[in-house]
Amino acid sequence: MSTPVVALSIAGSDSGGGAGVQADLKTFAAHRVFGTCALSAVTAQNTLEVRGVVALDPEFVVAQIEAVLDDFGPRAVKTGMLASGATVAAVARLAERGELPRLVVDPVLVSSTGHRLVDEAGIDAYRTLLLPHALVATPNLREAAVLTGRRLEDLATTEAMVEAARELRALGTGTVVVKGGHLHLASGRDAAPSPDVVVGEGEPVVLPGERVATRNDHGTGCSLSAAIAANLALGIPALDAIRAAKGYVARALAGAADWRLGGGHGPIDHFGWEARGGDRSPSP
Numbered sequence: 001m002s003t004p005v006v007a008l009s010i011a012g013s014d015s016g017g018g019a020g021v022q023a024d025l026k027t028f029a030a031h032r033v034f035g036t037c038a039l040s041a042v043t044a045q046n047t048l049e050v051r052g053v054v055a056l057d058p059e060f061v062v063a064q065i066e067a068v069l070d071d072f073g074p075r076a077v078k079t080g081m082l083a084s085g086a087t088v089a090a091v092a093r094l095a096e097r098g099e100l101p102r103l104v105v106d107p108v109l110v111s112s113t114g115h116r117l118v119d120e121a122g123i124d125a126y127r128t129l130l131l132p133h134a135l136v137a138t139p140n141l142r143e144a145a146v147l148t149g150r151r152l153e154d155l156a157t158t159e160a161m162v163e164a165a166r167e168l169r170a171l172g173t174g175t176v177v178v179k180g181g182h183l184h185l186a187s188g189r190d191a192a193p194s195p196d197v198v199v200g201e202g203e204p205v206v207l208p209g210e211r212v213a214t215r216n217d218h219g220t221g222c223s224l225s226a227a228i229a230a231n232l233a234l235g236i237p238a239l240d241a242i243r244a245a246k247g248y249v250a251r252a253l254a255g256a257a258d259w260r261l262g263g264g265h266g267p268i269d270h271f272g273w274e275a276r277g278g279d280r281s282p283s284p
């Protein structure tokens with residue numbers, strides 16, 4: 001008899017399969033972790049745009065989470081798109097009661113195509129209710145700017161990123177990762193590298209990252225936080241879990257750099273298909 005390691009994703013559905021719950025379940029599987037999920041919302045979207053969002057009732061989000069918790073014993077939980085302040089608050093109540101182990105909060109505010117993925121009340125709810133219960137939080141630069149009341153351009157250096165991470169950590173989060181993937185937007189330099197800044201108990205750590213030249217970057221944030229949760233579920237300590245997750249996403253980005261899937265921001269190579277060689281598209 002054996003029991004697989006289980007993780008839970010609380011996030012939105014991406015019909016394009018590259019982000020949201022679909023990215024999370026693929027990432028969990030790539031880590032050999034059994035994935036479960038509670039949907040917060042359903043989006044109609046492809047690689048070009050989000051065409052519509054239907055948020056589910058917070059009570060029904062909680063019903064899904066409780067159904068999983070009562071039967072599966074997940075070792076780690078991640079949140080992605082939560083859609084409304086009411087759902088952020090409902091998830092936070094479970095976290096406060098200690099029911100969401102090794103909680104990774106990806107404070108998803110806006111899609112890369114510019115569509116809002118949480119209502120206005122959600123921003124404050126993240127700050128005051130949910131982030132205080134997170135073991136790890138993974139804001140990108142834009143999210144860190146909004147959550148700390150800064151402008152994106154004010155986060156163009158690693159020093160400024162560390163300051164923002166410290167401020168967020170003061171809310172109660174164990175370890176804050178401010179992701180540098182948007183540094184080229186903050187600094188106005190095309191070839192800017194994309195280091196992430198990690199602020200936990202000890203000295204701040206800068207994880208270097210080379211920018212992968214590709215349009216296929218949809219779902220990188222979702223996949224990073226899911227990979228962190230998978231590694232935590234496997235018993236790996238936070239900083240090592242974050243480092244390994246960054247490596248996983250870098251490989252998945254590099255693998256899909258030349259994929260042609262959709263006309264916009266395509267998905268990443270979650271399973272390392274490309275590294276295993278070859279073009280699997282049918283011959284014309």
Ligand code: PXL
Nearest residue numbers: 012013014019020081108111
């Ligand atoms: O990348 C943030 C994100 C999270 N969740 C869902 C999304 C997106 C971005 O498009 O669609 C469902």
